[in-house]
Amino acid sequence: SARYPQLGGYFLGFFAALTIEADNVELDCKGKEIKMSTDFHKRQRFFSIIELGSSAFPLGQGPPQFANNYTTPATPTFANNVVIKNCRLGLSSHHSIHGNNNDGVTIK
Numbered sequence: 001s002a003r004y005p006q007l008g009g010y011f012l013g014f015f016a017a018l019t020i021e022a023d024n025v026e027l028d029c030k031g032k033e034i035k036m037s038t039d040f041h042k043r044q045r046f047f048s049i050i051e052l053g054s055s056a057f058p059l060g061q062g063p064p065q066f067a068n069n070y071t072t073p074a075t076p077t078f079a080n081n082v083v084i085k086n087c088r089l090g091l092s093s094h095h096s097i098h099g100n101n102n103d104g105v106t107i108k
Contacts, residue, residue: 016051035090052099
């Protein structure tokens with residue numbers, strides 16, 4: 001779509017409920033649950049509840065559309081020094097928490 005273009009990295013649709021794309025972030029869910037709905041779970045097979053970056057793959061890695069610099073022109077960002085706490089992670093079709101090239105990630 002115009003709002004979520006394939007060249008903007010949406011080949012896999014919405015691949016995460018929440019992306020953390022900056023350094024020095026603390027996510028406190030205050031005991032709340034984050035999960036996929038059962039309907040969305042049937043439709044989106046590649047999904048992370050929390051993604052520690054702007055892309056599920058490092059530059060040049062993953063399925064062909066992500067490994068190609070034309071179809072994925074932006075350099076992905078990966079979060080560092082992240083604290084994730086008090087989160088109840090529920091239904092996900094792939095990952096609960098996922099990241100690449102991250103340093104200083106703490107899960108409490």
